[in-house]
Amino acid sequence: MNAQQRLKLMREVAVQADQFYEDAQHFGRTAVQSDLKKHQLKNLESIADTALKVSDVLDHIKTQTGKHKEWRQRNFGSDLLNYIHHQLMSRRNQVCGALNIPTDRLEAQTVYLYLIRAFLRQLIAQYEYAAVGDQSI
């Protein structure tokens, strides 16, 4: 992938990420209501930022959901898994469609990871905002 193709890819990812707001807000609020700690979400973000496979992120969510009750409250972990599996995969397919990338290619995996990272960044921002609101009530 050359620099121009990468730029196009990043632009398409950004277009999709612009539509995350309400979903990220929902997950951010749910995370606060589920008593998730900031470090738990930052840890997830860190794993996503360094992951070379989508399954590294999914496996982490599964493990945390199995081990910690706050990930299970209000179905936070399960819903996040489903969201990544369905909504973000659908957005990945849109990006790949726009750029003529077959979905079984490495570039499609990269797009998927970029979308997950963008979504988690927004989720954490919404979490932090909701957490402040929660404390002020």
Place this chain on the structure above:
Amino acid sequence: MKLTQAQLQQIRLISDTDLYRDAERFLTERGVVERSQVQGLQDFARSFSELEQFVKHQSERDWQGRKEHYGSFYKALSQYLQELRQRVKIRYQLVPEDLAKKEAKEQVDFFVGLLAQEFLQHLTSELIYRNI
């Protein structure tokens, strides 16, 4: 054996697609086992021949009571590992066809070991998720 960048990328793709779904399907079809069983498998996965021997041994044990299905779990796992071996050679084409027999076998063992580790990682996460 040193992997090329292309081989590493191919293994990551296979892990994200086929192996991830295989692990979910495997537990759905074969039932869950204690997490310690899979952690034991991961310990042996560093050497594929040892993993095969361990799975064979476990499949031949006389499992009783609530662990009665463990035998069929391990038999299915043994079959799955054989299927992975075939995939390495045919579907994924990770090993060049023009290698000598001994070298080809070593490379197949190496790659199937890597894929087995990926599969077992997904299997472990799925087991934990199902809250065993």
